[in-house]
Amino acid sequence: MENMGTYDDSNVDVGSVVEAICLDDVDTPLYKVESLCMRCGENGMTNFLLTLIPNFRKILLSAFECPHCGERNNEVQFAGEIQPRGCRYQLNVQSGDLKMLNRQIVKAELATIKIPELDFEIPPEAQRGSLSTVEGILLRAADGLDVLQEERKKVDPKTAEAIELFLVKLRACATGKLSFTFILDDPAGNSYIENIFAPSMDPSMNIKFYERTLEQQAALGYLSDSSKTAEGAEQKFSVENKDTPSTATTEPHGSVGAAAAGRKAIAEGSSAEMVEALFRYSAPEEVMTFPSSCGVCANQCETRMFVTHIPYFQEVIVMASTCDGCGYRNSELKAGGSIPAKGKKITVSIKNVTDLSRDVIKSDTAGVIIPELDLELASGTMGGLVTTVEGLVTKINENLERVHGFTFGDSLDGNRKTRWQDFRDRLNRLLSIEEPWTLIIDDALANSFVAPATDDINDDKQLKFEEYERSWDQNEDLGLNDMDTSSADAAYDSINLSSKN
Known part of the structure; x- marks a missing residue:
């Protein structure tokens, strides 16, 4: 561990340790607090140290030792926030x-x-x-x-x-x-x-x-009633919303100016980056609002949804929700229409700064490959994103630093530390375009997209789309092998037959 302070003050109270959690300075001193030993009943000493694990997060270490009976124990507590998932x-x-x-x-x-x-x-x-x-x-x-x-x-x-x-x-x-x-x-x-x-x-x-x-x-302490089950929450939701119309309400498009209502509604529950990227294509004609429950605290909240069409791609559904109870915000981008019969691989050659500004839609089923770095992120990594090529590389860097903790700790051997630092430097050099590199997005559901740099997608020679047949394992991971639509197909065929007659 790094930054092991040597400060010693037996009179420091626990409040000082709690206050230290909020400090940005990682050189936090070592606090000592006299504590009761649960084995012999005498007083021992507990050492508290707030430290930052590089590329992971801030933690609070506590170690107790009793000089009378020799009892020793230690514990790790997290000083940061609980993760969204x-x-x-x-x-x-x-x-x-x-x-x-x-x-x-x-x-x-x-x-x-x-x-x-x-x-x-x-x-x-x-x-x-x-x-x-x-x-x-x-x-x-x-x-x-x-x-x-x-x-x-x-x-x-x-x-x-x-x-x-x-x-x-x-x-x-x-x-x-x-x-x-x-x-x-x-x-x-x-x-x-x-x-x-x-x-x-x-x-x-x-x-x-x-x-x-x-x-x-x-x-985790998010629900006040720990006995609440999914069925009970569903019944409560039905009772509380018995007077709510089953159809979603809509906001008129021209109520606050062209596209302004849509911008405002989505921006309230989505990141500025997603909003800015989506509205480059088209403004929604209507924003639908319907009641839902917060995925974190299960309180009632509102979800806003609109459908927009992206040229050369397809219709997409944007859903954004925000909870007034716990402040949690969530935004999702879902592809509209049926499940494509084939997967899609998108290959784009990055040669200049303009290519870094290409809009990217990465679905939550897509994997990312950069051959020049021998980097491959499995499908589902980082979830769904609406960003640019530059933003995608930046998020990859941030995600790797978050997931691969202990990267620069003093317990890491020199070769591994050098290898990681070299990889990070190479990843950052991609954004300076010192040499051309390739970005590959492989999506088994074909719900990802990279925008062309030309008005006509056929004129963009640096962008390539390939369709392929999904393997059995890919269909299994997506749950398609067990999907039975024969009853629905028969119902549609009978409707079509009766309409013709």
């Missing part, structure tokens, strides 16, 4: 690979750890927030189970024998003798597993971000 890391650890076991782990307080091969789960209450490694977490869990083994042998020998056999397997995993899958699931989105291949993709690790359920929102 939860995260799930899945790491495949092969036997004999000690580097995998040495990966650093940031486990938040509400995170759950699972090992499916052992049918083993560490719930949030079993291990508090910690900064450790894969090996350290497994050995700590094994030691925790082993503490009461002598008592178990006296009371329930069969259970004690089963746990003894399990501990052998768990310690075998911790020492690299067995292959296993290490899953870290955190609804707050603040946990992290180190990527030793950064900035490249990690072939052994899979990262997914997801929307939290109502139960997870309640655990």
Whole structure:
């Protein structure tokens, strides 16, 4: 860890530590607070340190030590905000690979750890927030189970024998003798597993971000009634809105001037970048407003929606919502129409500054490839974006720095630090156009788009669109293999037949 202060003041109160969280200065001193030892009842000492993990986020480390009985423990708390979505890391650890076991782990307080091969789960209450490694977490869990083994042998020998056999397997995993899958699931989105291949993709690790359920929102303190279920929330929503018309209300296009109503309505719930990019094409004729529920706090809010057409692309639906209760804002861009029969790969050659200003629509199913950097982002990375080529590269840089934490910590070896710094410099050089480079957007649903630099898209020789047949695996990931539309097709055919007669 960096910036380990040496300040020592036993009279500093906890309020000073809380105030330090709000400071931008990372050279925060080390605070010491006298605390009660829960083992012997005497007073021990708790050390607090606010530190910034480079390219991750600000955390508060606390370490307790009792000089009377030797009790020691430590904990990690996050000083920043809860992330908009939860995260799930899945790491495949092969036997004999000690580097995998040495990966650093940031486990938040509400995170759950699972090992499916052992049918083993560490719930949030079993291990508090910690900064450790894969090996350290497994050995700590094994030691925790082993503490009461002598008592178990006296009371329930069969259970004690089963746990003894399990501990052998768990310690075998911790020492690299067995292959296993290490899953870290955190609804707050603040946990992290180190990527030793950064900035490249990690072939052994899979990262997914997801929307939290109502139960997870309640655990994070967003819901006042933790017993509220999805069904109950749905029933409450129906009762509260029984007088609300089922059809969406619309704002007249000319009420506050041409396109002004649409601009204002979308801007209230969307980023300025998205609004500016979308209105280059056409202004919406009407903005529809309908009631919905906040995805974070589940309170009632309004969602605004409009449909606009992008030349050479298709109709798109823009949905933006903002919650007055918690302040959460969300904007989404959805493609209109049916699911395309083929996927699409867009290749654009970037040669000058004008190319950096090309508008880009990247859907949440699209992957991004830059061959010159050997960079490949899997589909779904960064979600859906409405930006420019320059903005896309900038967001890639920011996203890599956020996901690949511990990049510049003092525990990182020199070769990996140099490799990451070199990659970041090369990524930044793309924006200076020192040499031509290629941007490839591969979207299995063909919902992404790069704007041409000429009035006629056929005259743009630097822009290339390719359609391809989706593989079975791609259809499986998109849920298309299990989609059965035979009943709907039969209904449409019967309607068309009766209309002709």
